[in-house]
Amino acid sequence: MNKFEQLKAKAMEHAKNARELAEKADNEKRVLTASEQDAFDGHIKSAGDLAEQAKEAKYSAEIEAKARALANEIGGAPSAKSAGPVGRKAWGRAGVKTVRESMGRVPGSKALVSGTVSMANPVSPSVAALGAAPLSVLALLMNASPDELAANPYNGVEMNTRPRYEDPLQQAAAIMGGDGGGSNTYSYLRQTVRDNKAAPVADGATKPTSVYTFKEIEDRYRVIAHVSEPLPQRFFHDDATLGQFLGDEMGYGLQRAVEAQALSGDGLGENFTGLLNASGINSQAWASDLLTTLRKAVTTLQGIGSAPTALVLNPVDAERVDLLREGVDSGKYLIGDPAADSARALWEVPRVTSVAVPAGTAVLGDWDRVDLLTRQEATLHVDTGGALFDKNQVKFRVEGRFGLEVKQPDAFVKIDIAEPAA
Incomplete structure (x- = not known):
């Protein structure tokens, strides 16, 4: 059962429950009690919400199917396992x-x-x-x-x-x-200041002002x-x-x-x-060793409330990370098996390799x-x-x-x- 069918079934179940409540009260020649009315309203709302979600799921599935068909027609869209x-x-x-x-x-x-x-x-x-x-x-x-x-x-x-x-x-x-x-x-807006002043405020007191400054950047x-x-x-x-x-x-x-x-x-x-x-990008200087330097950069972003989504390394530096050992030429690899899927991330941050970043420099962000x-x-x-x-x-x-x-x-x-x- 696909997502559309699952949502549709759930919506119908809520609609059935609402109908049974109404029929029970009608058979007993009375109006719904307060608790029954709340339950009835809840089922109706859930049925409506699920019906909307089902429509969206069906539409998304149709779009995806069309996109796949078109991709196949012109030679296939690249995938995570693309050869090139x-x-x-x-x-x-x-x-x-x-x-x-x-x-x-x-x-x-x-x-x-x-x-x-x-x-x-x-x-x-x-x-x-x-x-x-x-x-x-x-x-x-x-x-x-x-x-x-x-x-x-x-x-x-x-x-x-x-x-x-x-x-x-x-x-x-x-x-x-x-x-x-x-x-x-x-042109676009670039955020240049992010000063969060949110804090508890007593009744009648003036609320603190956070500063989020933007600069309009024009380019071609x-x-x-x-x-x-x-x-x-x-x-x-x-x-x-x-x-x-x-x-x-x-x-x-x-x-x-x-x-x-x-x-x-x-x-x-x-x-x-x-x-x-x-202008405005952070910098992290070398700090005792490779892993320590990279970890401090993660701390820099976490400290300002940004969650890094990827670390970009030159292939030479990616090799350095992969081959770090407890000893100089022997011992366990510090990040685990370099060939394992888990080695593609550091501290749960995915690693991307690119010759576009100079050797000796990495970009985290x-x-x-x-x-x-x-x-x-x-x-x-x-x-x-x-x-x-x-x-x-x-x-x-x-x-x-x-x-x-x-x-x-x-x-x-x-x-x-x-x-x-x-």
């Missing part, structure tokens, strides 16, 4: 499939043509299933629900899961007409892009997997660039002002306090024109337009875990 980072293989397959199908729809077309494929966004909001441990920094940055993203596509990563192909005429029309999605700039979206080197068209004719491989690789490259900018961008030129360079925005969905563009036409060559381009909101910098700690020289 953030489902990059599924992303590449979807783009190449659309290019091939589009070629078939263009009369007389026998080779790759110029145009743009709007991809399932490589910065996927489904990189980690609900309740699963985060697999990447991008998973941490994607904290809005799919329903919220679908309703507000420019408040987060767009939810266009069906790739579309634009021939040159369609592309020109899109450029002339725009997408109606807004401008290249955005950045284009993140790269192109492939020209390749002979015959490569694609001779090897049917090359287009998929190239799409996979370029999608992966875009994901890693976005992740690096979100964490470590220095704010100069076209770079993001990444989380590590945001409540990742609900930062958002990655997408202004322009990621696109795969295939070109054979111009000088490429004369040489019978092909180039791929992958690009998107993204922004970052660091809404509460003090919910993060930049940790110095580079062990000082002896």
Whole structure:
């Protein structure tokens, strides 16, 4: 029995109980007693509440079923066991499939043509299933629900899961007409002061004032892009997997660039002002040893009322944590079996590994306090024109337009875990 059926059964049980109370009083030619009336009202309210919950459960199940069907149709959504980072293989397959199908729809077309494929966004909001441990920094940055993203596509990563192909005429029309999605700039409120003064107050006394100060931050979206080197068209004719491989690789490259900018961008030129360079972020200096330093950072956040949701480490530092022993080269591992699932967390805080954070630095924080925005969905563009036409060559381009909101910098700690020289 699924959730909808369970809720429906409970609602019917309460309705039955209410009906039996009313029928009993009616058979006895009397009105309900005070206790019976209270019980009757309680059953009616419970039945109504459960009925509403049942409707929501049924609607959620239908949406989930449709989403799964769509994901299967375009190559599958990434899961917690995805073979590639953030489902990059599924992303590449979807783009190449659309290019091939589009070629078939263009009369007389026998080779790759110029145009743009709007991809399932490589910065996927489904990189980690609900309740699963985060697999990447991008998973941490994607904290809005799919329903919220679908309703507000420019408040987060767009939810266009069906790739579309634009021939040159369609592309020109899109450029002339725009997408109606807004401008290249955005603004948001960043909390700069959090001073809680809540306290017991006597009758007639003045209540204390807590201070929650916000600053309006104005920023703009950045284009993140790269192109492939020209390749002979015959490569694609001779090897049917090359287009998929190239799409996979370029999608992966875009994901890693976005992740690096979100964490470590220095704010100069076209770079993001990444989380590590945001004004107001906490810092934790080296404190005697690696585990002590990391634990003190947890204490810092807990002390200001923030609950850390993930710790991000460079792969080199993640190895250092995994291989800590009671002795220098022997003894028990301090965090337990490095291969066990329990090793993916420290003090119940999930660990995420990323080359986007420099070795010797770690980031601990409540990742609900930062958002990655997408202004322009990621696109795969295939070109054979111009000088490429004369040489019978092909180039791929992958690009998107993204922004970052660091809404509460003090919910993060930049940790110095580079062990000082002896």
